[in-house]
Amino acid sequence: MIDVRLLRTNLDGVRSALARRGKPDLLVQVDEAVALDTRLREISLERDTLRAEVNDLSKQVGALRRDKKNDEAEALMERSRAGGDRERVLQSEIDTVQDALQQVMLRIPNLPHPDAPDGAGDHENPIVKGPINLPASFGDHQRVPHWETATALGILDNERATKIAGAMFTMQRGLGATLARALCQFALDQNADAFEEVRPPSFVTTATLTATGHLPKFADDAYAIERDDLWAIPTAEVPLTSLHAGEVLDEAELPVRLMAYSPCYRREAGSAGRDTRGMLRAHEFDKVEILAIARPEDAPALLTELVGRAEALMAALELPYRIIEICTGDMGGSHHRSFDIEVYAPGCDAWLEVSSVSWFSDYQARRADIRFKRTGQKGTEIANTLNGSALAVPRVWAAICENHRQPDGSVRIPAVLLPYMRGATHITPKA
RNA sequence: GGAACGGUGGCAGAGCGGCCUAAUGCACUUGUCUUGAAAACAAGAGGGUUAAUAGCCCCGAAGGUUCAAAUCCUUUCCGUUCCGCCA
Numbered sequence: 451m452i453d454v455r456l457l458r459t460n461l462d463g464v465r466s467a468l469a470r471r472g473k474p475d476l477l478v479q480v481d482e483a484v485a486l487d488t489r490l491r492e493i494s495l496e497r498d499t500l501r502a503e504v505n506d507l508s509k510q511v512g513a514l515r516r517d518k519k520n521d522e523a524e525a526l527m528e529r530s531r532a533g534g535d536r537e538r539v540l541q542s543e544i545d546t547v548q549d550a551l552q553q554v555m556l557r558i559p560n561l562p563h564p565d566a567p568d569g570a571g572d573h574e575n576p577i578v579k580g581p582i583n584l585p586a587s588f589g590d591h592q593r594v595p596h597w598e599t600a601t602a603l604g605i606l607d608n609e610r611a612t613k614i615a616g617a618m619f620t621m622q623r624g625l626g627a628t629l630a631r632a633l634c635q636f637a638l639d640q641n642a643d644a645f646e647e648v649r650p651p652s653f654v655t656t657a658t659l660t661a662t663g664h665l666p667k668f669a670d671d672a673y674a675i676e677r678d679d680l681w682a683i684p685t686a687e688v689p690l691t692s693l694h695a696g697e698v699l700d701e702a703e704l705p706v707r708l709m710a711y712s713p714c715y716r717r718e719a720g721s722a723g724r725d726t727r728g729m730l731r732a733h734e735f736d737k738v739e740i741l742a743i744a745r746p747e748d749a750p751a752l753l754t755e756l757v758g759r760a761e762a763l764m765a766a767l768e769l770p771y772r773i774i775e776i777c778t779g780d781m782g783g784s785h786h787r788s789f790d791i792e793v794y795a796p797g798c799d800a801w802l803e804v805s806s807v808s809w810f811s812d813y814q815a816r817r818a819d820i821r822f823k824r825t826g827q828k829g830t831e832i833a834n835t836l837n838g839s840a841l842a843v844p845r846v847w848a849a850i851c852e853n854h855r856q857p858d859g860s861v862r863i864p865a866v867l868l869p870y871m872r873g874a875t876h877i878t879p880k881a
Numbered sequence: 882g883g884a885a886c887g888g889u890g891g892c893a894g895a896g897c898g899g900c901c902u903a904a905u906g907c908a909c910u911u912g913u914c915u916u917g918a919a920a921a922c923a924a925g926a927g928g929g930u931u932a933a934u935a936g937c938c939c940c941g942a943a944g945g946u947u948c949a950a951a952u953c954c955u956u957u958c959c960g961u962u963c964c965g966c967c968a
Binding site: 497498499502505508524526528533534821 | 931947
């Protein structure tokens with residue numbers, strides 16, 4: 451959520467920043483918010499004045515009662531009662547207006563960073579680095595999609611996954627399952643130098659899913675467990691961001707650096723029929739997420755660091771990759787600035803998004819109420835949050851199957867994963 | 882799942898309709914004293930909203946009763962203990 455006060459102090463700035471997202475509706479929402487906020491402040495002032503009166507009268511009633519001056523007390527109670535009645539009317543209007551304002555504010559997206567590139571959609575995301583490791587040409591053996599080769603190798607069994615759970619679920623078997631787990635372990639180990647490993651809950655409350663910006667807007671994309679009023683997390687970003695929700699952190703504790711492996715659940719409403727083959731898109735997948743809660747002034751450097759960490763993993767896995775920056779027209783609602791890492795998969799002949807690293811400024815932290823206190827200063831400030839996928843398993847798994855496929859049909863395990871593969875150096879066809 | 886008891890300031894803990902603008906202790910900050918520290922004494926100290934050092938709001942949360950709620954009522958969340966069940 452953006453700061454309501456910005457609507458009062460820098461309305462033009464808000465308008466022009468949001469205009470860059472290229473969605474005219476947003477400006478209408480801003481107007482709505484301004485009107486509601488103005489009204490809210492008016493009637494709040496009125497109510498507070500009334501309350502002050504009632505509080506004062508009540509205090510006098512108490513004093514008169516003690517002095518046994520019951521007649522005088524009665525008279526004051528009468529006045530106080532009248533004030534209370536008017537207050538109740540105002541209060542109900544305040545509740546209505548406040549609620550409406552909250553609903554509008556929750557749906558107004560974050561302001562893009564001044565340096566974020568302008569653009570209308572994903573076709574305008576500039577490539578900021580790469581391609582790296584991209585060979586001049588690929589062999590025919592690499593030009594086979596992983597859903598064919600992996601199935602033949604016996605490491606992918608989506609047919610049975612579908613039997614068990616329905617469309618868009620995947621199942622890895624044998625060394626394929628080991629490879630998926632190896633990728634998680636590798637990503638965690640590579641970041642353990644600076645991040646605390648957390649194993650968070652996979653189900654969260656409505657409040658938690660709202661804090662990161664996934665609700666109310668994206669309710670259809672999340673799995674809801676209605677009986678228990680819980681949601682399945684679409685990413686570990688959700689529980690990790692709220693880990694310190696409602697807390698005031700000490701400046702000295704910042705930045706908080708957390709990482710987590712978690713399963714991720716997405717209904718993929720609206721993308722049914724797209725990328726349904728292989729490992730490109732599924733209702734459930736594994737991911738290692740890295741996240742930081744920081745002072746605003748430290749956020750830019752952390753953003754660079756997180757991107758660098760995600761990039762380093764792709765380089766270590768010997769995969770061809772590039773980094774793109776997300777333009778204003780393609781940027782997620784909570785994002786302030788955002789970079790994606792894409793890996794090239796020669797079998798699919800596509801650049802696959804394998805990591806997304808974002809800076810949320812104070813947008814999520816305000817929703818989650820994550821504040822910090824500067825040493826020696828009064829008051830608190832809203833923190834900044836940043837996060838990124840260190841490694842999202844399925845697409846990296848697919849890219850390994852395609853890029854590292856050998857002429858004999860086997861898949862070479864990248865050297866960095868060998869410690870996790872129980873001695874296997876290649877995944878070979880069953881005899 | 883059943884039962885009992887709890888959730889108050891950084892911590893401990895009192896208050897159980899009106900001098901609660903929340904006692905007291907510990908911890909904390911500043912000052913006096915001291916070469917410095919300790920001790921003692923004195924003062925101070927939370928968060929939110931607001932232009933405001935005014936007012937208003939915050940005693941787990943949300944409703945309600947009342948002229949007045951930390952205090953009474955309802956709902957709810959969380960915790961502890963016991964029972965049941967269980968990887």
